[in-house]
Amino acid sequence: MCGIFSVVLDPNKFNPDQIKQLVNTLHLLSESRGKESSGLAFVTNDTIEFYKGPIPANTLIKKNDFREWFDGYLNHETNKTNGAHRITIIGHSRLVTDGQKEHHDNNQPVIAGRMVGIHNGIVVNSNQLWKENPGLQRHFEVDTEVLFSLIRQYYDQDNSLTAAFQMSYKAIKGTANIIALFEDINVLVAATNNGSLYSIQHENNYIFASERFILEELMKTGNFAESFANAPVKRVNPGEGIIVDINSGNSMPFSLTHEIKDPNWIEKKTPSRVIIDKSNQKIYQPVQSPKILSTSTLKQFDIDERPIRALKRCTRCVLPETMPFIEFDEQGVCNYCHSHVPIIPLGEDALFKAVEPFRNSGRDSDCLLTFSGGRDSSYGAHYIRTVLKMTPMTYTYDWGMITDLGRRNQARMCGQLELENILVSADIPLKRRYIRKNVLAWLKKPDLGLIPLFMAGDKQYFYHANVLSKQTKNELVFICINPFERTNFKTGFCGVKPPFASKSNYALSFYNQIKMALYYGKNYIANPAYLNESVFDTLGAFYSFYSIQHNYIDLFHYLPWEEKVINSTLIETYDWETANDTKATWRIGDGTASFYNYIYYILAGFTENDTFRSNQIREGKITRAEALEKIYTENQPRFESIQWYCDTIGLDMQETLKTIRNAQKLY
Numbered sequence: 001m002c003g004i005f006s007v008v009l010d011p012n013k014f015n016p017d018q019i020k021q022l023v024n025t026l027h028l029l030s031e032s033r034g035k036e037s038s039g040l041a042f043v044t045n046d047t048i049e050f051y052k053g054p055i056p057a058n059t060l061i062k063k064n065d066f067r068e069w070f071d072g073y074l075n076h077e078t079n080k081t082n083g084a085h086r087i088t089i090i091g092h093s094r095l096v097t098d099g100q101k102e103h104h105d106n107n108q109p110v111i112a113g114r115m116v117g118i119h120n121g122i123v124v125n126s127n128q129l130w131k132e133n134p135g136l137q138r139h140f141e142v143d144t145e146v147l148f149s150l151i152r153q154y155y156d157q158d159n160s161l162t163a164a165f166q167m168s169y170k171a172i173k174g175t176a177n178i179i180a181l182f183e184d185i186n187v188l189v190a191a192t193n194n195g196s197l198y199s200i201q202h203e204n205n206y207i208f209a210s211e212r213f214i215l216e217e218l219m220k221t222g223n224f225a226e227s228f229a230n231a232p233v234k235r236v237n238p239g240e241g242i243i244v245d246i247n248s249g250n251s252m253p254f255s256l257t258h259e260i261k262d263p264n265w266i267e268k269k270t271p272s273r274v275i276i277d278k279s280n281q282k283i284y285q286p287v288q289s290p291k292i293l294s295t296s297t298l299k300q301f302d303i304d305e306r307p308i309r310a311l312k313r314c315t316r317c318v319l320p321e322t323m324p325f326i327e328f329d330e331q332g333v334c335n336y337c338h339s340h341v342p343i344i345p346l347g348e349d350a351l352f353k354a355v356e357p358f359r360n361s362g363r364d365s366d367c368l369l370t371f372s373g374g375r376d377s378s379y380g381a382h383y384i385r386t387v388l389k390m391t392p393m394t395y396t397y398d399w400g401m402i403t404d405l406g407r408r409n410q411a412r413m414c415g416q417l418e419l420e421n422i423l424v425s426a427d428i429p430l431k432r433r434y435i436r437k438n439v440l441a442w443l444k445k446p447d448l449g450l451i452p453l454f455m456a457g458d459k460q461y462f463y464h465a466n467v468l469s470k471q472t473k474n475e476l477v478f479i480c481i482n483p484f485e486r487t488n489f490k491t492g493f494c495g496v497k498p499p500f501a502s503k504s505n506y507a508l509s510f511y512n513q514i515k516m517a518l519y520y521g522k523n524y525i526a527n528p529a530y531l532n533e534s535v536f537d538t539l540g541a542f543y544s545f546y547s548i549q550h551n552y553i554d555l556f557h558y559l560p561w562e563e564k565v566i567n568s569t570l571i572e573t574y575d576w577e578t579a580n581d582t583k584a585t586w587r588i589g590d591g592t593a594s595f596y597n598y599i600y601y602i603l604a605g606f607t608e609n610d611t612f613r614s615n616q617i618r619e620g621k622i623t624r625a626e627a628l629e630k631i632y633t634e635n636q637p638r639f640e641s642i643q644w645y646c647d648t649i650g651l652d653m654q655e656t657l658k659t660i661r662n663a664q665k666l667y
Contacts, residue, residue, distance in 0.1 A: 002108070002120040002423075003030025003093040004197075005214070006179045008086050008188055008206040008244050014227065016074035019087055023070075025221050026207070027057040027091050029214045033120075034095030034425045037107040039279075040066075041116050041181065042073055043088040043246060048116045048181055049073070049276045052107045056427075057093045069278050086205075088188055088246045090179050092118040095398060095425050104279065106142040111275055113152030114183040119144040120196060120210055121175030122411035124577075129171060147176055161185065161262050162254045165241055169193055169256045173575070174411035175421065179208060184272040191241030191256060195364070195420045199242065202231040204249025211422060212364065213471045235364050238418035293653055298639050301657045305632070307667055308605040317614035318627045322604045322666040324492025339500035340618045343483050351558035355388060358476040364420065365393035367476035370465050370552070371421065372396065373410035375585045378576060379566045380480035380555050385417045392478060394421045395468050397461040400428035401435075403644065405577055406589020412574050422472070424464045431457045434534035435592075436649040441529035443656065446663035448604060449493035450523055451596050453530070459541035462548055479552040482561050484615035485586075487608050494519040508546050517542075563621070581640040583633060586612065591648060594641035598657075601635050604666050609634040 005026040009019060027038065038060045039052025051066055060066055077087055092108035105111070108118045123129070126143035129150065130136065136149045147168060154164035169176065169191070177192040190197060190208050198215050200207045205228065209215050215233045219225040236242060244251045245265055252263045311320040315332035327335045358366050369384060371377045371394035384392045394414060396402070414421045438453045469477050488498035496512045496519075508516070524530045567585055570576035579588040587593035587608075597607040613627035622630070646653035 003033035112148035117180035124174035368474040401591040456541040594638035
């Protein structure tokens, strides 16, 4: 998730300018994994000092007080003649997953267990671990605290650093890539349970980072490649760690699963170092408490389903008369049913044949898996790893609307399957600002055809997948799209007729692309509020979704999509988390779905669930009676999720829902 990095360098081999350029470059390259906060910590003989804040790395490194602090450290430490210890620095670029960034202690580096450390990943059972270990004291919201506290607890019990890490990693669920410094031990420890950690080593000088690509790019900067004698980038494999002596530069790899003795050169620091916070507190903003609507207030926004249930529906599927371009024959069967092309999976044998050339590539991974943490990509991770026996590198594009539940499920899958997760993070505050402006524009003049503007920010997903495929040299890219999730009504409300014969979920002819663009253009002119700073981002989304190449293997072009099998596999094998406010498992990690489906339901009388269940009927997966029962349950407003959405992008939920209720309905 986040970007972490570290250096342990001989001060006699590098001058202050070199080290500063190296660390700043690492910080900026790591920013691709999270821009919501950043921080740095370093070791002196007597202290561990750190500076952090809820600002991106590119802003942090330009701050005058940060630069003075960092420059002072480098000049002092590289001028020392006693060679007491090596230049030891850790850094973090954070994607907020647990603990609000406005609370200073939640940002990284985290101070806990007499350690100063950085963490990439999510400990999904952190609350349970606090309960199971009542002797530990919790001070922060961030899950990193419990991991560091456990390490200290186990270390104090038997005085073995490797055993402390082994027992702590055994206790946690989720993903944990960490780099830690200690008040009282002269070492740096880097460890990972899913392999999202890489290193370069030369003559007892070390660099660690979250991705191979980050270190490869670093070596192209300045004379770093020459300084490290073109040493290769090596992966720290899942379930492994490295202990580095910050005095001598000695190091030892160790296993997180198999017992191993501590190296005899580990030295305790007497007296212990003092931890000093150098952060400028003025950069922190007060936390805004969300306005939680009461149950009685929410009651007024329930949907009167009587007119919805009275809508004419297809006698074979459950699509209503308000569906764009729907027509019924004399028997009441709709044209969507008549034009349905049966889904015939290519079969598992064909899948094995298709992936065979990519096996045993000799690289860190055999393929790239586009991975949202939703049910289909999660099942894809399971299937590729356990059935195809391949090692996918999972890729996530976080545009600010992946919920904490979605991120926790990503961590569950990657941690248990030992899969590296490369996260590409957008400028999340900016993306959320774009969403807010487009939602506010829509509320001025509601139009069902323009609702996809709320989701435009995630479509660069495809662009970044293609870029990452080249960067990681993974020619094989998997995508896992449920073939029943056809939502052509979204473009249908723009006047674009569904491509009934198409097998692609995102295919649109050039003519229809132009037609849709004209529809948007006409509405932009009619409602100038859409002409805001998000326009170019929206154009980029349109290009990424409809125009660039999507040369991926879709897992469900080969395998039948079986809802019960997928749900039971994920929940029973991986403790995959479901939502509190719905019985459905579709899009529960997507923060936008509950909001736009509420709009579709109240204004058009149907949602994505209706089209999904109708396709299942056509394929003989469920009966029409079962589908009707499901849609009336699944279409109920998810107010808890809608509250999250409104709070996240800064909308007044009550006023927003009032406007939606008063908009013109199609029935």
